[in-house]
Amino acid sequence: MKKHILALMALLISLSLGAQMKMKKPTIMVVPADVWCNENGYMTSYDDMGTTRWVPDYKVALQSNSEIRSAIASIGNIMADYSFPLKNLEAELRRLQKEEAELSVTTSKDSFAMLAESPVDRLRRTAQCDILIDISYRKILYGPTSQIVFNITAIDAYSSMEVAACPPVQTEAVDAPIEILLDRAVQDVKATFATKIEEYFKDTYNKGRNARILLKRWEDAFVDFESEVTYSGKEAELGEVIQVWMNDHCVDGQYNLVNATGNTLDFNPARIPVRGTNLAGKEVPIDAAGFVRPLAKWLKNEYGIESKVLPKGLGEAWLVIGGK
Amino acid sequence: MNHFRRIVVLGLMAATALALCLPAAAQNKKSRMENVGGNFFARYNYEVETVGVGTEGTKSLKVWAYGKKVDEAVMMAKKLAVAACIYRGLPASTYALATPALYPDPQEEWEDYFEDFFEDGGPYLNYVNLTSDGDPSGQDRLKMKGGYKVGVYVQVLYDRLRKDLEAKGVIKSMDSWF
Numbered sequence: 484m485k486k487h488i489l490a491l492m493a494l495l496i497s498l499s500l501g502a503q504m505k506m507k508k509p510t511i512m513v514v515p516a517d518v519w520c521n522e523n524g525y526m527t528s529y530d531d532m533g534t535t536r537w538v539p540d541y542k543v544a545l546q547s548n549s550e551i552r553s554a555i556a557s558i559g560n561i562m563a564d565y566s567f568p569l570k571n572l573e574a575e576l577r578r579l580q581k582e583e584a585e586l587s588v589t590t591s592k593d594s595f596a597m598l599a600e601s602p603v604d605r606l607r608r609t610a611q612c613d614i615l616i617d618i619s620y621r622k623i624l625y626g627p628t629s630q631i632v633f634n635i636t637a638i639d640a641y642s643s644m645e646v647a648a649c650p651p652v653q654t655e656a657v658d659a660p661i662e663i664l665l666d667r668a669v670q671d672v673k674a675t676f677a678t679k680i681e682e683y684f685k686d687t688y689n690k691g692r693n694a695r696i697l698l699k700r701w702e703d704a705f706v707d708f709e710s711e712v713t714y715s716g717k718e719a720e721l722g723e724v725i726q727v728w729m730n731d732h733c734v735d736g737q738y739n740l741v742n743a744t745g746n747t748l749d750f751n752p753a754r755i756p757v758r759g760t761n762l763a764g765k766e767v768p769i770d771a772a773g774f775v776r777p778l779a780k781w782l783k784n785e786y787g788i789e790s791k792v793l794p795k796g797l798g799e800a801w802l803v804i805g806g807k
Numbered sequence: 808m809n810h811f812r813r814i815v816v817l818g819l820m821a822a823t824a825l826a827l828c829l830p831a832a833a834q835n836k837k838s839r840m841e842n843v844g845g846n847f848f849a850r851y852n853y854e855v856e857t858v859g860v861g862t863e864g865t866k867s868l869k870v871w872a873y874g875k876k877v878d879e880a881v882m883m884a885k886k887l888a889v890a891a892c893i894y895r896g897l898p899a900s901t902y903a904l905a906t907p908a909l910y911p912d913p914q915e916e917w918e919d920y921f922e923d924f925f926e927d928g929g930p931y932l933n934y935v936n937l938t939s940d941g942d943p944s945g946q947d948r949l950k951m952k953g954g955y956k957v958g959v960y961v962q963v964l965y966d967r968l969r970k971d972l973e974a975k976g977v978i979k980s981m982d983s984w985f
Contacts, residue, residue: 505984505985506985507875507983507985531852563862564966565980565981565982566980566981566982567982573884649904650904652904654845667860667862670860670861670862670864671860671904672904674906674907674965675904675905675906675907676983678907680956680981681979683980684984687984688984707964
């Protein structure tokens with residue numbers, strides 16, 4: 484009886500502590516939709532091993548199109564109004580450019596050595612965020628009447644799941660600048676859009692974060708995900724054992740394994756808890772890397788498998804087995 | 808003996824009638840309590856129409872309300888406009904998207920707060936402006952049995968209302984999850 488009371492008290496305390504705990508704040512950025520960039524000629528190409536790839540050129544779009552800048556500013560205003568300031572795309576691009584310039588001229592005073600930077604470091608120096616708000620609009624002119632059809636969608640950058648979307652909004656006026664019509668469209672969608680984003684946060688808080696957990700192996704690793712290991716006295720493939728771990732640690736055991744081979748296990752999405760314990764044993768808000776680290780530790784302790792955790796943001800982490 | 812039996816029957820009938828009436832009386836009393844309670848508007852059958860996209864965090868509405876006198880009906884319309892934003896949300900129209908309710912799930916703990924909020928001359932007036940001049944007339948003023956039904960154009964300061972409800976702790980702010 485005493486044991487039951489103590490367990491109940493512990494549960495109540497943990498629940499009350501849990502209720503006070505917060506989760507890590509995602510970064511949100513508004514970007515012009517690819518379709519808008521394409522229709523308005525703001526695309527740039529690069530050679531990807533013989534194949535020409537086209538990607539949106541945000542920098543040129545923001546420098547030469549005042550309408551999209553004003554739409555981004557309007558959305559920034561409403562999110563700030565909801566106590567959620569956004570990461571500004573233009574400022575972020577400027578910061579990256581400045582960082583690039585600084586990195587290229589920073590040298591050691593003694594040896595004149597440049598800063599160490601791996602190809603991965605260079606690749607990661609791009610504008611990153613956790614939630615992307617994609618906007619686009621189409622202008623229609625009937626004589627003096629201007630009309631726009633405005634679209635807005637928020638997407639989780641890791642799981643690619645839709646966070647919030649509103650039906651297309653149409654606004655029109657006689658002899659009005661497009662910026663005014665865009666602002667009116669943003670005003671129209673704002674309450675619905677913000678409520679949907681808030682519902683997403685609530686869902687994440689209660690049911691766990693939608694994350695992508697990707698497991699890979701180094702090519703010289705002594706094991707792969709099809710290697711036989713022993714789990715609770717039974718023979719099983721390493722991949723199966725990892726799924727048992729995921730089932731135990733995801734919220735309500737929810738995960739979706741989209742790809743499973745000897746070299747890869749791709750969990751997308753996995754509902755990971757928003758809180759965990761840090762090295763000091765304190766309960767703290769965690770991201771995907773914080774979720775994966777105990778798995779790395781478990782693999783080392785149970786099977787002697789070394790692994791490397793690669794944090795990719797709030798909702799994505801990679802674990803490469805077979806070494807650091 | 809017959810006389811005694813009649814008395815017993817009459818007594819039983821009286822007791823039965825009393826037993827039937829008491830819960831009804833209690834129910835009426837309860838209904839009256841609910842009607843004056845703060846969450847009364849959560850169950851109200853609103854006649855609200857969105858008439859345009861408001862600027863700077865406002866909502867432009869047309870609201871229909873009843874009252875014994877025209878000015879009473881107009882006051883009720885103002886209350887209903889604010890209450891619709893709080894409890895029910897605003898319907899979509901050809902001019903604007905639907906707006907979600909700020910507080911769709913009324914909780915008992917805030918019953919007293921909303922009772923004061925919606926009392927005559929209460930704080931709800933800080934969030935609503937009439938946008939039509941004078942008393943409603945023509946098709947917006949219908950004489951009915953025992954009073955009037957009026958349709959008035961109002962502007963609700965939706966964002967200000969949301970922020971104040973967040974500050975009071977009635978609803979959570981977006982930032983509160985982090």
